[in-house]
Amino acid sequence: MIILYRGEIGESVVKINNLMLNSRLLTAIITNNKAMKNVASFICFCFMLFILSVTEMTGQNGKSWSAPVQAVEKLSKDKSGFIYSEEKVPSYTLPDLLISGKGTKITSTDMWNTIRRPEILELFRENVFGKVPETKYNETFRIVRLDQNSMGGTAIEKQIEILIQSSGKSLSFSMTLFTPKNAGHPVPVFLLIDPWLADTTGPHWMQKDEYWPVDAALKRGYGMAVFSTIPLDPDNFDDFKNGIHGLLDKSPRPSDAWGTLAAWAWGASRCLDYLITDKDVAADKVAVAGHSRAGKTALWAGAQDTRFAMVISNESGAGGAALARRRFGETVARLNSVFPHWYCSNYSKFNNNEDKLPVDMHMLLALTAPRALYIDCADEDLWGDPKGSYLSLYYAQPAYKLFGLNPGLSLNMPPLNQQVISSKIGFHIRDGVHNLLLRDWNCFMDFADKVLK
Numbered sequence: 103m104i105i106l107y108r109g110e111i112g113e114s115v116v117k118i119n120n121l122m123l124n125s126r127l128l129t130a131i132i133t134n135n136k137a138m139k140n141v142a143s144f145i146c147f148c149f150m151l152f153i154l155s156v157t158e159m160t161g162q163n164g165k166s167w168s169a170p171v172q173a174v175e176k177l178s179k180d181k182s183g184f185i186y187s188e189e190k191v192p193s194y195t196l197p198d199l200l201i202s203g204k205g206t207k208i209t210s211t212d213m214w215n216t217i218r219r220p221e222i223l224e225l226f227r228e229n230v231f232g233k234v235p236e237t238k239y240n241e242t243f244r245i246v247r248l249d250q251n252s253m254g255g256t257a258i259e260k261q262i263e264i265l266i267q268s269s270g271k272s273l274s275f276s277m278t279l280f281t282p283k284n285a286g287h288p289v290p291v292f293l294l295i296d297p298w299l300a301d302t303t304g305p306h307w308m309q310k311d312e313y314w315p316v317d318a319a320l321k322r323g324y325g326m327a328v329f330s331t332i333p334l335d336p337d338n339f340d341d342f343k344n345g346i347h348g349l350l351d352k353s354p355r356p357s358d359a360w361g362t363l364a365a366w367a368w369g370a371s372r373c374l375d376y377l378i379t380d381k382d383v384a385a386d387k388v389a390v391a392g393h394s395r396a397g398k399t400a401l402w403a404g405a406q407d408t409r410f411a412m413v414i415s416n417e418s419g420a421g422g423a424a425l426a427r428r429r430f431g432e433t434v435a436r437l438n439s440v441f442p443h444w445y446c447s448n449y450s451k452f453n454n455n456e457d458k459l460p461v462d463m464h465m466l467l468a469l470t471a472p473r474a475l476y477i478d479c480a481d482e483d484l485w486g487d488p489k490g491s492y493l494s495l496y497y498a499q500p501a502y503k504l505f506g507l508n509p510g511l512s513l514n515m516p517p518l519n520q521q522v523i524s525s526k527i528g529f530h531i532r533d534g535v536h537n538l539l540l541r542d543w544n545c546f547m548d549f550a551d552k553v554l555k
């Protein structure tokens with residue numbers, strides 16, 4: 103088992119190892135010469151000092167992250183009435199990931215795939231995200247824009263219209279896809295679920311945008327796809343009359359009917375339906391990604407659709423990666439009152455009643471196993487409970503272990519700005535506020551270089 107802590111200058115760890123080898127050789131030569139022994143000791147001493155200082159910079163001995171005092175104070179004023187310090191987290195017991203509803207201990211991948219995984223999926227459908235209706239529909243794709251010389255001639259850009267038709271009604275939404283022009287082979291692609299940008303088409307805004315850094319990804323050999331969730335299902339409560347709900351829902355809606363996040367996750371799968379047909383895309387190397395509410399969605403999309411090779415959930419917080427039972431920052435009750443359309447209505451049964459949830463979010467993360475999973479948080483984003491998100495990942499590990507993978511995460515959170523890449527799991531917490539930045543993407547790509555390429 104190897105755990106890599108990569109700081110922003112993490113590569114120096116490799117250099118230190120080389121230096122250590124060279125120094126051992128040098129020491130072997132000079133210890134035969136008495137006159138040089140003192141000089142040798144002095145050199146060794148200086149070398150150790152050097153190692154210590156570099157180690158300090160790379161943070162190999164860095165302190166495990168804890169919530170910054172100023173952020174606790176600020177949030178306690180700005181959004182009072184919620185928990186922002188570890189001392190206030192109530193004691194809780196998580197549902198056992200590897201004990202089935204009937205009390206059977208899950209000990210093999212076969213038992214996981216046939217008993218526990220379907221059971222956990224169903225629990226999330228019934229109690230959290232809701233079920234997709236069984237209404238029949240037709241799906242067609244149309245490339246409505248093709249630019250073979252996009253991004254200054256470095257990329258192929260496509261805009262794909264995805265048309266859904268059912269019972270004489272229809273709805274369309276679109277995805278934009280960039281792939282490197284001269285890759286010479288199908289490339290791994292990041293599919294971003296995007297609820298904020300009204301217009302995701304055309305290269306005008308993406309060239310510089312940190313949130314979806316097309317240029318940086320293309321240079322590293324990745325394709326970038328994005329779809330706007332707005333035409334698929336607008337992010338407002340209208341009693342599910344608009345978007346895909348209006349097209350596919352049965353009336354009356356049951357209490358476990360899909361909410362908006364489940365609709366977006368479904369949309370991600372429809373995008374994947376197209377991506378796996380595109381000759382420029384490596385069908386078995388598509389990662390689904392999202393920030394915040396879309397990070398919650400990415401987890402659910404990846405949990406349900408195992409064709410996604412990798413899931414990236416950026417600062418997804420409550421109702422996403424963060425453990426609900428900790429009630430740290432945003433809570434289930436708050437989610438359901440401010441965003442009543444995001445989850446199924448059964449979820450509100452657990453408002454201020456988290457211990458009764460038959461699942462917690464480590465089980466959602468475990469549904470990605472044995473595929474690649476990346477969780478990241480921001481230092482000042484206590485509302486999204488960074489520690490609860492890390493713990494969720496920690497408690498998802500037994501599912502990975504069933505597959506012979508051993509991420510070996512420890513209960514202590516990694517230090518600030520130090521990426522952890524271990525087996526198929528990646529994590530970082532960076533300084534700063536709630537956002538999706540190029541720095542985050544660079545970490546995702548470093549991870550993907552190891553597990554996806």
Ligand code: GTR
Binds near residue numbers: 394395396418420437
């Ligand atoms: C916050 C919300 C979170 C998170 C975020 C976002 O206000 O409380 O659950 O999803 O918004 O999506 O930006």
